[in-house]
Amino acid sequence: MRLVIARCSVDYDGRLTAHLPLATRLLLVKADGSVLVHSDGGSYKPLNWMSPPCTLEVGEPAEADVVAGVTQLWTVRHAKTEDRLVVRIHEVLHDSAHELGVDPGLVKDGVEAHLQQLLAEQITTLGDGYSLVRREYMTAIGPVDILCRDGAGASIAVEIKRRGEIDGVEQLTRYLELMNRDPHLAPVTGIFAAQEIKPQARTLAQDRGIRCVTLDYAALRGHDDVESRLF
Template sequence: MRLVIARCSVDYVGRLTAHLPMAPRLLLFKADGSVSVHADDRAFKPLNWMNPPCSVRESTDDAGTGIWTVTHDKSGEKLVLRIEEIQHDSSHTLGADPGLQKDGVEAHLQELLAEHITTLGDGYTLIRREYPTAIGPVDILCRDGAGATVAVELKRRGDIDGVEQLTRYLELLNRDPSLSPVTGVFAAQEIKPQARVLASDRGIGCVTLDYDALRGIEPDTPRLF
């Protein structure tokens, strides 16, 4: 990973255009080929970013200003960074990350859903749990009734972060011709409205899971039928 703290402006050129005026910012160039631009607020969310795969070209204009152009290798969309001053520039090798360890309930949800994969729909079949990818394991990989590949991300409480995580998995899995096209399902005991909106916008289905029903436990509340 390369960390750069620089006074810079950023222009996004693609389907939409966006501009960040000159200011001090943190630039992250990750080993997976992604680039993100951060301010000293907004928690972990970048001001702008480019998903992998992308390439970076560094040059200088006639005035001596650094011009760093980040180009997405497939779409051709660009981030153009004008570097006025570099305050810090370092590179670090982090190595393979072991990934986030799930808590007991979340891990059990994965196990139960794999056993009862038709909870997602008639005709669903399991390919495998913890399907390995270069950016971490997909909770469940399965096929729907038509034989198409489906990636499932499981959470106890589903929020925007989980949708973003599944989006990254889908981008990677869809590069594999033996799996593509791959669609996504975001499954959780509770899904926040904002996460549902983002998932819908990205073509990702949402499924609310009943933990007790998956375990075969009858609800305490009496039912008429």
């Protein structure tokens, strides 16, 4: 990994055209040749970048650039597309290289898959007498998160989201439409379950006869802990 602090201007041309005027920035060159241009603020997203696979070529600036004060010209080309990042460096304030080695990678926990697992284990959260049929119930257009039955034996498809928005309701609607064409399964009703449901998503869901359930992740995890201790 190479770290360069430099006064530079940057131009990107590819899926869009973008320009960064002359200013002091961090240029981060990774081992795979990818380049990130960071300012001293904003979020984790760089101002500009080139994703791997790509190659960095350091060349001499053109006459006009030299007159304007450019001392180095970096051209980063993507290997598979026409995407190109051009960095015109006026002054290098810092330049260091470091050997990092391969990263062992990230271990995650607590996302949608976990919510689904917890809800499947505590399916009566959705209502008394509810029973799990199966998780990831496969249909022709993809897996339904949870298929279960209510106390009366009626089929219910559950779509789980961390944040419930309109596209999640659309997704569940497509599943319900398909499943209700299957005479062995129909009638199937829907439950839209999420830690947080946006008002417009709730309105759309209710308009389509889909019940909305707000999930309490802490409570679900809490019950899970208690049960774990029992065994």
